[in-house]
Amino acid sequence: MNLTQVVDTALKSFRHEIPEYVASGIVDMSTGMLLDADTVDEHPREILDVLAAATADLFQGRTVTQVEHMWRERRGLEPGAHHYFQEILVNSDSLIHLFLRSRHSPDIVAAVVCRLEANLGMLLAQARQVMRELDGAR
Template sequence: MGRMDDACKNVVTAVEGAIACGVVDLDTGMLLGINNGAQYTQTLNEIVAAATMDMFRGPNIMRIQQMVRVHRGLPENGENYFDEVHIVSKNNFHFAKTLRGGRAVIMLVTRKSTNIGMGWAQLRAAIPSVEPLVP
């Protein structure tokens, strides 16, 4: 995971107030890379990766997408609707964006003092250096 970890570290250092950055494979749920200034355990990092996968490909999300297609009279094509997710927790902002046509997702966690627009801008600016590393 060395190069992906380095790419995640570059994202964390580029964003004021960043705490962690990780990349998750959306087919397997595997953590492809991470840089975590909060020093979470590997187990906690893997649980966060699984939760990130659920936000984009979990069974309820997939069911909603199927129901929307039925409601709109569209054929079932397995298309995934969510490209970006922003979550506000008690102490942090969580930015997540799909990569490689939805094959992976990059997640950035910042303190709430981070400017939301700058968080998104910096995350998007990092994509050209992170995306080629996604298998």
């Protein structure tokens, strides 16, 4: 399965599996580009592109990379050998934003958005399952 098919399948799975689903997207961290997105409402492309940039900042911003570097040094790991942050959860006024890094391809990050009423445990369990399927398909 090629990357486009894997991304398409993951987005469909997020829509189907995530409770109170609003949107999802897959970001390539090596380029900072949004590979694809799915939303229940129409959103202008420029907003979705800003989401990709924000995702890159969350995982690879200057201070985040400093923290990762410090932890690698303390643990005696090779520079760049491992990303410390794997998942980030952000609550806004009415939404939950979950960002998950692929375990198989660390340059791939999924962003999933759902309504604040969603069961957080179910959100995490279902999103992690979709990511395992995404990793297995690559």
